Amino acid sequence: MIIRHLALRQGRRALTSQPIRRWTRFFASQVDTVEASLQTTLGEIRKVEAFVNSRSDHPVSPVDADPSSTPDNDASPEENLSNLGSEITPHYQPHTLLTNPPSPSDITLELLLASGAHLGHNTSLWNPGNAKYIHGIRDGVHILSLETTAAHLRRACKIVTEVARRGGLILFVGTRAGQDRCVVKAAELAGGCHLFDRWTPGSITNGQQILGNCRMKVVDELDREIPDFEEQLLDRSVLKPDLVVCLNPLENYVLLHECGLNNIPTIGIIDTNADPTWVTYPIPANDDSLRCVQVIAGVLGRAGEAGNKMRLEAASQGEVTYQPAQGLKMPAEKKDGEGQASSGSAPVSELGFLQTLM
Amino acid sequence: MGRYDFRPLRVHSAATQLLETQRLRAEPPWYHVVANIPPSQPLVRPILNAAAQSKKGKKPSRMFQPMPIKYPEDQLRREFFSDHPWELARPRVVLEDDGKDGKRWEWSRIEQEGRALDGESVVQRQLYLMKRGGPEGQPMSKEAAYDKARKEFYAHRHQDEVERRVAREEALHVGAYFGKSALEIGMELEDKSYEDWKVWATKEAMAVQIQSQGGSLTTVDDEDAALDSEDPETVAALDEVEKSVPNNKKGQDAKGGAALHP
Numbered sequence: 001m002i003i004r005h006l007a008l009r010q011g012r013r014a015l016t017s018q019p020i021r022r023w024t025r026f027f028a029s030q031v032d033t034v035e036a037s038l039q040t041t042l043g044e045i046r047k048v049e050a051f052v053n054s055r056s057d058h059p060v061s062p063v064d065a066d067p068s069s070t071p072d073n074d075a076s077p078e079e080n081l082s083n084l085g086s087e088i089t090p091h092y093q094p095h096t097l098l099t100n101p102p103s104p105s106d107i108t109l110e111l112l113l114a115s116g117a118h119l120g121h122n123t124s125l126w127n128p129g130n131a132k133y134i135h136g137i138r139d140g141v142h143i144l145s146l147e148t149t150a151a152h153l154r155r156a157c158k159i160v161t162e163v164a165r166r167g168g169l170i171l172f173v174g175t176r177a178g179q180d181r182c183v184v185k186a187a188e189l190a191g192g193c194h195l196f197d198r199w200t201p202g203s204i205t206n207g208q209q210i211l212g213n214c215r216m217k218v219v220d221e222l223d224r225e226i227p228d229f230e231e232q233l234l235d236r237s238v239l240k241p242d243l244v245v246c247l248n249p250l251e252n253y254v255l256l257h258e259c260g261l262n263n264i265p266t267i268g269i270i271d272t273n274a275d276p277t278w279v280t281y282p283i284p285a286n287d288d289s290l291r292c293v294q295v296i297a298g299v300l301g302r303a304g305e306a307g308n309k310m311r312l313e314a315a316s317q318g319e320v321t322y323q324p325a326q327g328l329k330m331p332a333e334k335k336d337g338e339g340q341a342s343s344g345s346a347p348v349s350e351l352g353f354l355q356t357l358m
Numbered sequence: 359m360g361r362y363d364f365r366p367l368r369v370h371s372a373a374t375q376l377l378e379t380q381r382l383r384a385e386p387p388w389y390h391v392v393a394n395i396p397p398s399q400p401l402v403r404p405i406l407n408a409a410a411q412s413k414k415g416k417k418p419s420r421m422f423q424p425m426p427i428k429y430p431e432d433q434l435r436r437e438f439f440s441d442h443p444w445e446l447a448r449p450r451v452v453l454e455d456d457g458k459d460g461k462r463w464e465w466s467r468i469e470q471e472g473r474a475l476d477g478e479s480v481v482q483r484q485l486y487l488m489k490r491g492g493p494e495g496q497p498m499s500k501e502a503a504y505d506k507a508r509k510e511f512y513a514h515r516h517q518d519e520v521e522r523r524v525a526r527e528e529a530l531h532v533g534a535y536f537g538k539s540a541l542e543i544g545m546e547l548e549d550k551s552y553e554d555w556k557v558w559a560t561k562e563a564m565a566v567q568i569q570s571q572g573g574s575l576t577t578v579d580d581e582d583a584a585l586d587s588e589d590p591e592t593v594a595a596l597d598e599v600e601k602s603v604p605n606n607k608k609g610q611d612a613k614g615g616a617a618l619h620p
Binding site: 089090091092108109110111112113114123128129131132134135136137138142143152155158159162163166167168242243256257259260261263264265266275276277278279280281282322323326 | 362363364365366367369372373376383384385386387388390391392394395397398400401402403404406422424425426427453454455456457458472
C-alpha cells in the first residue's frame with residue numbers, strides 16, 4: 001500500500017520532468033548557452049522597442065546603441081542633474097528689505113500683515129488716543145487695523161514725495177538698535193539726512209550753537225554744487241529740516257517737540273502705547289518689529305526717491321519746482337556760461353549738509 | 359494749553375499766521391503739501407462696542423473700548439491642545455513669507471505642501487470637515503470631524519515615526535554613530551552628582567564622628583589597623599621599637615610632660 005502511494009505521488013513528478021533537456025545540456029558548452037540567451041533577450045527587447053515606438057510619440061533609443069552618441073552623455077553633469085531635487089519656491093529674504101525696499105505701490109495688507117505691523121502692545125499699556133486705529137483685542141494685545149495703517153502710510157508717502165519734489169530737506173530718524181541700516185537706506189533714496197544714534201537736544205531750537213560749524217553748500221536745480229558762496233553762507237542761519245520722519249517717537253520726544261516749536265511737520269510710527277499728537281502724520285504700526293520698521297522706512301525712502309526723480313526730470317526740462325533760497329546773490333562772474341544764465345533771479349536752491357545729523 | 363500739545367497738527371495754520379505777519383519771508387517747501395494733504399483728525403474715539411450702546415445690562419462706558427477678536431477655530435484649538443499638550447512643545451515656524459500663506463492651503467486633505475504637519479493642521483482640517491466633510495459635501499458634526507481629523511493626524515505621525523526609526527536603523531547598519539542619547543547624558547550627570555554626594559557625605563559623617571568623640575584624633579581600631587600592616591618596613595620598625603613598648607593595651611606611661619610642666 002505504501003509503495004502504491006509512493007508511485008502515485010512521485011510518478012507525476014517523474015513524468016513532468018524533462019529528461020531531454022538534460023541530454024542537450026550534456027552536449028552544449030556553457031559559453032554557447034549564454035551567448036544564445038543574450039541574443040534571444042536582445043531580440044525580445046528590440047521587439048518591445050519596436051512596439052513602443054509604433055504606439056508612443058516619444059521613441060525610445062535602442063538598448064544596444066553606442067552609448068557615446070546619446071545626447072544625455074554630451075551634457076555636463078550639472079545639466080543632467082539640475083532638474084532633480086526639490087523646488088525652492090520664492091520665500092522671504094530679510095536683506096531684500098534693505099537692498100531693494102518696497103515702493104509705495106507695493107503696500108498691501110498682506111505685506112503689512114506678514115511684517116507684523118498689526119501687533120500692538122498689551123491692552124493695559126494703550127493710549128486711548130489710538131482707539132481709532134485699533135481693530136480689536138487678541139490674547140491681551142491690541143491689534144491695529146491694517147486698513148488704517150495702509151491708508152496712513154500711503155498718505156505719508158505722498159507727503160514725502162511732494163516735499164522731495166519741492167526740494168525740501170527730509171530727515172529720517174530711527175535711534176533704536178538695528179534701525180540704522182534702514183534709516184540710512186531711506187535717507188539715501190530720498191536724498192535726505194539720517195540720524196541713528198542720538199538726537200542732540202537743541203539741534204533745531206539752538207542750532208546756531210550746535211550745528212554752527214557744519215558745512216553748507218549751494219546747488220543748482222540739477223543738484224550740482226555751485227562754488228564761491230562761502231562768504232555769503234558764513235552769517236546764514238543753520239539749516240532746519242523741512243520734514244522729519246521718526247521711526248521711534250517714544251524715544252525722540254525732544255526732537256518732535258522741537259519740530260512742533262519750529263513748525264516742522266513730522267511723520268512717525270505710532271504704536272498703541274504712543275501719543276498720536278506728538279507727530280503731524282501718524283502711521284499706526286508696530287514700532288517694535290524690525291521687519292515692519294524696515295518696510296515703512298523703505299516705502300518712505302522710495303517715495304522720496306520718486307519725488308526727487310520728478311524734481312530732476314522737471315529741472316532737466318528747464319522747470320524748477322521750488323522757490324529759490326532767499327538772500328543769495330550769484331558770486332562775481334568767473335565762468336561765462338553759468339554767470340549769464342543765472343545773473344538775475346536764478347533758481348539757486350539751498351540744500352544743506354547737516355554734518356552732525358549724518 | 360491743555361493736556362495735549364496740538365502744535366504738530368497745526369503746522370499749516372501756524373505757518374499761515376507767520377507768513378501773514380511777515381515773520382516767515384518765504385513759504386516753506388511743505389506749505390502747499392500739508393494744505394493739500396491735511397493730517398487726519400486725531401484722538402477720535404469711534405464706537406467700537408455697539409452692543410454696549412443698545413443692550414441692557416451693558417455699561418455705556420464700555421462703548422469706546424476695543425472688542426476681543428474671536429474666530430471659530432479658537433474653541434477647536436483650545437480643545438485639541440488641551441488633549442495634546444505636548445504638541446505645543448514641538449518646534450514650529452511662525453515666520454510668514456508674504457502674508458498669503460493661508461491662501462495656498464486647501465484642507466480637503468490634512469497634509470499640505472510646504473507646511474509641516476502640526477496641531478494647527480488638525481484644527482483647520484476639522485473646521486473644513488465641519489463645513490463640508492460629510493457625504494456629498496454635507497456639514498459634519500464637530501465631534502465626528504474632530505475624530506476624523508485627529509485619526510488622520512495620528513496616522514501621519516505614526517508613519518513619520520516609523521520612517522524615522524527605519525532611517526536610523528539603516529544609518530546605524532551602514533556605520534553611522536549618533537553619540538549618546540539625551541537620556542544617557544542625563545543619567546550620567548545624575549550618577550556623577552550622586553557619586554559627588556557620596557564623597558561629600560562620607561566626609562561629613564567622618565567630621566561629625568570626630569566631633570562627637572570629643573576631638574580625639576585616632577581611634578583604637580585605626581591603631582590596630584596600622585599595626586596589622588604587612589609592609590616589611592613597618593614590620594621592621596615595629597620590631598625595632600617593640601622592646602621599649604610595654605605589651606599591654608594602655609601602652610607606655612608618659613614620662614615627664616605634665617609632671618615636668620605642672
